[in-house]
Amino acid sequence: MNLNQTFSITFWLNKAKTNKHGLTPIWLRITINSKRAECSVQKFVHAKHWDMEHNRVRTTCSDATSINDYLDLVRSEVLRHYNILLTTQDVVTADDVKNSYKGIKETKKTFFQLFDQYLQRLVDRKEINDLSEGRYKRFQVLLNKCKGFVKYKFRKADVILDEVKMNFIVEFEHYMRRTDKMGHNTAMKYAKDLKQIMKYGVMLEYIPSNPFDLFQCTYKKAKREFLNQEELDALYRKEFVIKRLAEVRDCYLFSCYTGYAYSDAAALGPDDVTLGIDGEKWIIRNRKKTDTTENVPLLPIPQEIIARYKNHPYCKAHNKLLPMNSNQRYNAYLKEVAALCGIRKNLTTHTARHTFATTVLLVNDVPMETAMELLGHTDIRTTQIYGKIVQKKISNDMKKLKDRLAGNTTLRKNVGGNVFK
Structure with a gap:
């Protein structure tokens, strides 16, 4: 729960959607930490009856009382959903509140959905010669290793990103070394790639922070063998x-x-x-x-x-x-x-x-x-x-x-x- 985030609820007229009768829909705007989520409240009013300063319908409109009462109800419902989310999530976004208010159950991103998106990004880089074929194949190998690990640890084919914590990468490193008889440095290289994928998830705003940030990739001095x-x-x-x-x-x-x-x-x-x-x-x-x-x-x-x-x-x-x-x-x-x-x-x-x-x-x-x-x-x-x-x-x-x-x-x-x- 983030006690320092800013939160506001406002109403505004979406004039771009004014209908043929001259009525403009009233929209709800939820703002958290300067990021917005918006939706219609299914109420319409002539623009001349809208009080922009107070986000209310002027009394000059015959439906002012009923519409304003409805807006108050919407405000209290949105606030209620926001407070509920604060008790269940570490980070609450404007979209979270909007979806909760509208009864939309958000589909959480999974680990392998993120991995697939990252692989597609690598394909795009490969096509413009910004990535070698060998480097791309390395991530494909990592994908297969991760599939085996997730099946072993979670007993299922995929896992919600929110469930991926620090112990994931710690246990994954041990898994590779035990199952694949992998050397320390090789395991660390794969762990480093895995950290990069989760960093990409942060960039896409699928997760608020990288759970692997504190994992240190250490390397042992390798013996470089050569012929005389x-x-x-x-x-x-x-x-x-x-x-x-x-x-x-x-x-x-x-x-x-x-x-x-x-x-x-x-x-x-x-x-x-x-x-x-x-x-x-x-x-x-x-x-x-x-x-x-x-x-x-x-x-x-x-x-x-x-x-x-x-x-x-x-x-x-x-x-x-x-x-x-x-x-x-x-x-x-x-x-x-x-x-x-x-x-x-x-x-x-x-x-x-x-x-x-x-x-x-x-x-x-x-x-x-x-x-x-x-x-x-x-x-x-x-x-x-x-x-x-x-x-x-x-x-x-x-x-x-x-x-x-x-x-x-x-x-x-x-x-x-x-x-x-």
Whole structure:
């Protein structure tokens, strides 16, 4: 119950609806916090008989007494409904009072009605290239997860928005981690999207405030796995008998030497390869995730891979540079590739981009600012994360080297035994 809201009841003549007999309908206006709701009271009067200052019919009208008595009755009824609503709702709107007075039972918006409206908004953004397909699919996945959760928690297919409280998102996060075996950071990303949907509900005035506002989306420091140069070389040299594995290896290597994420690499076509300012071949294309341009000069290995698939049936049919499978199949095949190459790391679409940032760029002394541009980062702090990873790896490698050399008694004797102390 909001004790600070303003409330008023007035009557006015709706002259736009004056009938052919010159009679104008009297309308009721309910105002709460400067927002209005209006409706006719089904009484008519000539405009000359209306007292605008007092919202009454002048005594010059023969029906003045009966109409004014009726207006008093309407006023008292509206006030009665307003007071009842104050005891049952946290927030009362002018439309709430009008509907209650008229006996109209308002249909409350549900959680999935709001979700569907938000998805339609995303479709509109996607059509004007303001949203990537991957981002849209992420919300579709979230929708399915929410349907499973609502059925589990509420034992029904949908829930009124008013019933969605803070415990909804708290329990939803636990539900995803328990049911889907989801990692902490992934669950938090979905929770963040869910908060955005409820914020949209506030914008549409379906709910007075976002019940998830106080939920903190925290993130744990993720381990960014990448391949070293020896592992990259092993991948490149490996000869595969199975065609699909050879194709997946090549697509993965392409990302390792260009930094393109799966969705961006899969979308590349021949027209994206152009001559740069140096006369060499470059790929110039917007990155879907951040809508930033990634201008990447093509190193020899990705050029070799592009040439290999120039006449591939899939590439020719779909006007693509690479024969890339669905993300799910791609990651599954990468596990086979890693096993056959003796690589014990978990190869995914993400590790290729991490490899480009670390092993290909920063380990080879490419400046941080250049790496930022090549990776399409909007904030150099994101790129600096890779720099710290490289420094830590160099430090660990040097410690191992120091230990090996310190254990070499012959070398220690030759240099006086003082170098590694």
